[in-house]
């Protein structure tokens with residue numbers, strides 16, 4: 001499953017970020033592979049907002065579709 | 073937007089104390105307290121994009137742009153990297169709420185072996201949100217002094233001041249250390265670490281191969297961060313309260329668009345109605361009724377009203393009369409108002425949420441949601457906004473954003489004049505103006521998206537917590553920017569009017585007007601003397617526009633002048649910044665294209681509206 005398919009409120013684990021540049025960027029935000037985040041909001045046809053601890057990050061739809069996740 | 077402050081470099085004496093940390097953690101707030109200067113403090117990532125310097129106890133304090141880590145991914149990281157490589161002491165500002173994110177950068181600096189003290193900021197919010205942090209344990213695990221502060225409330229500053237000079241290198245991670253030691257004969261430890269982490273620029277500098285272990289090191293570092301956080305942070309409760317709920321409503325279209333509309337309506341009521349009409353009427357009356365007569369009677373006491381000097385100082389384009397009346401009576405209240413509104417928006421944390429809400433819409437014009445921030449700031453000052461385009465992820469987006477700013481976003485001073493001019497022509501023209509500008513921006517963006525090479529860059533933005541804007545910060549920021557505006561505008565405007573006066577006296581003006589007649593008269597269907605306006609507008613658009621108030625023209629003609637002027641590049645300062653940000657070649661191209669488009673669209677709009685309104 002990819003991140004753009006998650007539902008609001010779902011708890012998910014990031015399983016793979018194929019693109020290297022994105023991976024490096026995301027790892028510094030604290031969303032690296034294996035990390036567990038909550039899907040806070042899904043803007044229809046727009047970005048997915050995830051939260052980890054007290055941090056909220058909006059991820060554009062196209063980027064979200066390139067991040068593999070699994071529900072947990 | 074490095075704000076004020078000395079742009080000093082390396083020549084200064086004393087220790088170099090560097091304030092570094094992730095974006096939006098309160099570095100600027102701390103910088104302002106320590107140095108007594110003012111640089112912009114706003115609630116979104118990427119406020120400070122250049123270094124800011126100030127003095128402290130005979131040492132130098134440098135604020136580095138906020139970054140999540142050091143390498144040379146983008147310009148801010150390069151700037152910050154160079155500042156940190158040269159630092160004597162790093163004051164690492166971190167946000168108590170995001171230890172897991174912020175400590176990543178902290179550990180990188182520790183691995184570089186730089187003496188450091190940690191300013192654990194936003195402790196007030198941590199308490200509110202139910203977070204407890206074991207500071208002694210954190211000190212022990214990291215090996216550096218940690219001081220808890222709340223910068224905007226002035227809490228903990230005295231202790232931080234005491235501890236700055238006890239900064240020391242922390243406990244570095246063992247893994248990179250071994251590799252670093254092998255490289256120390258060629259470069260220092262700081263650089264060695266970055267080379268191992270694959271910094272291409274530095275590697276090239278030393279003629280070595282960039283390391284390939286970046287991911288492994290990052291992963292190990294992330295692991296260590298998570299372990300530390302697990303030990304030192306204790307969560308008591310999780311309720312984020314009303315602010316968090318409001319924050320979520322701002323993101324979703326169903327609630328987000330009504331909220332946005334409500335905000336825009338409030339802004340319109342404040343700026344477009346209250347300031348542009350009531351306040352400006354009042355200040356205009358004061359200037360015309362009391363100030364100008366007072367100046368004239370004062371001057372006629374010491375010189376002859378027929379003399380050249382009197383005409384220059386207090387004549388039709390008088391430096392002391394018209395210039396001052398326009399600037400103080402008309403422009404200043406509105407400029408102040410717009411900067412005030414923007415400061416509130418910046419401080420509240422609403423901007424990144426508007427960015428998320430509008431992300432989808434903006435992909436249509438080749439941008440992502442983040443571009444909302446520079447585009448909104450453009451309504452304050454296009455020059456400043458062009459610099460803020462640096463927060464955008466790719467060069468292609470910066471290019472599009474700068475072009476749209478140059479073409480279709482009127483700055484506060486222009487908005488002031490436009491409302492003043494068009495208010496007399498009725499609501500229809502106001503509406504037409506908004507529709508035209510919007511349409512032009514959308515078309516230009518769509519075309520750029522189609523034809524510029526490169527692929528779109530997706531949104532990745534942090535949403536800071538919503539905060540009540542601090543009254544003092546908002547006022548200081550709005551006042552500072554407006555003051556800056558008047559300070560820059562006054563001499564240029566005075567010079568411009570003076571020049572026009574001289575041209576007029578020697579008959580050049582008439583020549584110029586004749587020369588420009590094919591454009592003004594034949595193409596735009598305007599009277600010949602609007603050439604003045606375009607010449608003035610060349611210097612600063614709003615001055616050109618201000619002259620419209622003095623000319624007798626039909627409403628449609630006024631509209632065409634305003635539209636055409638709005639579309640050209642706003643002022644010399646912004647043109648310079650565009651050249652600087654985009655390079656001479658591209659800058660010149662943008663400038664020329666914008667200019668040609670402005671007159672082209674002006675002429676087309678003339679014909680269209682003449683037919684439609686006939």
Ligand SMILES: Nc1nc2c(ncn2[C@@H]2O[C@H](COP(=O)(O)OP(=O)(O)OP(=O)(O)O)[C@@H](O)[C@H]2O)c(=O)[nH]1
Pocket residue numbers: 094095096097098099100101102112113114115116117118119120121137138139193194195196197221222223224225419539542
């Ligand atoms: N509640 C609270 N808010 C703070 C504190 N310190 C800073 N802020 C707020 O945090 C936001 C960011 O502050 P800045 O000083 O602009 O942060 P910065 O680190 O310079 O940010 P960039 O320049 O974007 O990297 C502003 O809205 C401040 O009002 C604090 O101690 N407590």
Ligand SMILES: [Mg+2]
Pocket residue numbers: 099100101112113119120
């Ligand atoms: Mg700052």
